[in-house]
Amino acid sequence: MDQQKIEILNDGQTVDEEFVKTWEILDYCDQYNGTLTISFVGVIIKNKKILFSFPKHYNVTTLRENQTSCMKQILYILSKNKATYGSFDKGLKGEFPVKAYHDILNHYKKYGLYLSNESYFENGYEGNVDWNRTINKSNKIVQKNGVIFFPFVIKKNRDKSVFISECMNYVLADASNYRDFITTIIPYGYTKINPIFKNLKLVINELKRIRNLYFKDIEKILINNLINYIEWKSKAKDNVRLLTLKFDNYWEMMIDEYLNDKFIDIQCDDIIWGESSNIKFYKPEMEYVESKETIEKSKNRNLYKVQYDHISIDNENKRVIIFDSKYFNNEVNELNYKQLFYHYNLMQKYKDFKIYNGLLIPTEREYYTKVHIDRMDLDGVKIIEHYINLNDVLNHYSKKI
Known part of the structure; x- marks a missing residue:
């Protein structure tokens, strides 16, 4: 190059x-x-x-x-x-x-390379005799005991490019x-x-x-x-x-592998990275945002669904970790309403669980965090921006595929 x-x-x-x-x-x-x-x-x-x-x-x-x-x-x-x-x-x-x-x-x-098996015919006396062709095309000698055909028509096969x-x-x-x-x-x-x-x-x-x-x-x-x-x-x-044109899809796919291999824990809003992670993230199916009763009552109204990028549900320790992949030019400079709604939606489903909520954003720098929104004193909602080194993610993913 x-x-x-x-x-x-x-x-x-x-x-x-x-x-x-x-x-x-x-x-x-x-x-x-x-x-x-x-x-x-x-x-x-x-x-x-x-x-x-x-x-x-x-x-x-x-x-x-x-x-x-x-x-x-x-x-x-x-x-x-x-x-x-x-x-x-x-x-x-x-x-x-x-x-x-x-x-x-x-x-x-x-x-x-693709080869086709081709049949061909030749005159001779050894091999697979094609009697129909022999009877129709070969010379015939009539004797007292019957008819002799010569030569025989032999069917053979060969590979033809x-x-x-x-x-x-x-x-x-x-x-x-x-x-x-x-x-x-x-x-x-x-x-x-x-x-x-x-x-x-x-x-x-x-x-x-x-x-x-x-x-x-x-x-x-x-x-x-x-x-x-x-x-x-x-x-x-x-x-x-x-x-x-959709590197954001690649970022989501690569960061999913990175999380599942290197995410160890969250402490004081920071991700603890390491090896041999026991916590697994997945992308669930899309789900309705309204209750079953409301959905059953609705007729012609549009029904909305959501889908989380990366989620881990720890029933034993009663905690939910939810991340959304973001492929931005710069640091986040406006409120991410979708991620905020995700938090409230999960609070309704997992009422006794602690929810850790974050955005995963590439950076050329080493890993660092910023507070996106902090409502802990109001309703317990907090969203953290996690900036993860792009080269680290690229290197990790390219070794896996």
């Missing part, structure tokens, strides 16, 4: 119209009152130049020495999750087809070109590429034509993945994008 060709910025950073036009990233920016701000995390490669957007709270100036390794780490997390779960970004245009590639790769690892295997070969070889940026791609020592792949539209049409000739699910899935990859390649050319 040539550092000289990389342009670096942050998610949430303000950019001008000329910059947006040059990189063709209008779809990846927020627009408000004539101001354009970056709204993605990941990489865009255009004409061999690289634009990389780091998450909010990653200080690109003070952490310059670690930029390349952090880039690869972020792209590894994006690609690994997209390959396993698909994308949070439904309908994201022009993105490298990570899942299609990995499905093709896994098929290759398990079965090798078909068009699908050439498509697999092309995809695995093409993806290898992006291994510097997407580290989940494996190097591939490919054979010579068929000249037909100079016309990708023709290849796509042929794949769509032959798709109906295959009946096994594994074959149909393989062909669909080949179509997805080659359709992307036909449009993207050498412009490659691997990014997310």
Whole structure:
């Protein structure tokens, strides 16, 4: 990864119209009152130049020495999750087809290049005789005791490399070109590429034509993945994008792993971090905010539900710990009404429990806290802002996947 060709910025950073036009990233920016701000995390490669957007709270100036390794780490997390779960970004245009590639790769690892078993016939006297063809096509000699046919028509089988295997070969070889940026791609020592792949539209049409000739699910899935990859390649050319517009979803997912592995306790509003945590957090199903009686009486009225990001219920010690993941540009500067409502809702459900309530926010600094709201002297409600080092969370998560 040539550092000289990389342009670096942050998610949430303000950019001008000329910059947006040059990189063709209008779809990846927020627009408000004539101001354009970056709204993605990941990489865009255009004409061999690289634009990389780091998450909010990653200080690109003070952490310059670690930029390349952090880039690869972020792209590894994006690609690994997209390959396993698909994308949070439904309908994201022009993105490298990570899942299609990995499905093709896994098929290759398990079965090798696709081979079709082909039957053929030849004349001879040893092997599996096809009597119908022998009777209809061979010479006949009539004798007293019957008819002799010669030569016999022998049925044999051979493995034939078909068009699908050439498509697999092309995809695995093409993806290898992006291994510097997407580290989940494996190097591939490919054979010579068929000249037909100079016309990708023709290849796509042929794949769509032959798709109906295959009946096994594994074959149909393989062909669909080949179509997805080659359709992307036909449009993207050498412009490659691997990014997310929803890094807040990644932050929630990563911080959940971090909590479940490192959360030990809460003391004096601070989280005690360590190893081998016995406290487990989970994301419950959505639940109604009104009583069963009220819900049963309602007819056409909209009924509202809530869902907590991270919750741990300790029945033995009668306490509830609830956290909400927040991916903000800066420290919190306004009241979080949703989290306040969560607290009151839980107070109704767990009347004899102590409730610990907090917001989990990334920072470039070491872990610290701030009081968000303190109503302990009024009704016992207190919400703490927990600022957690982004690099620590990234490092922890990337080792787990």
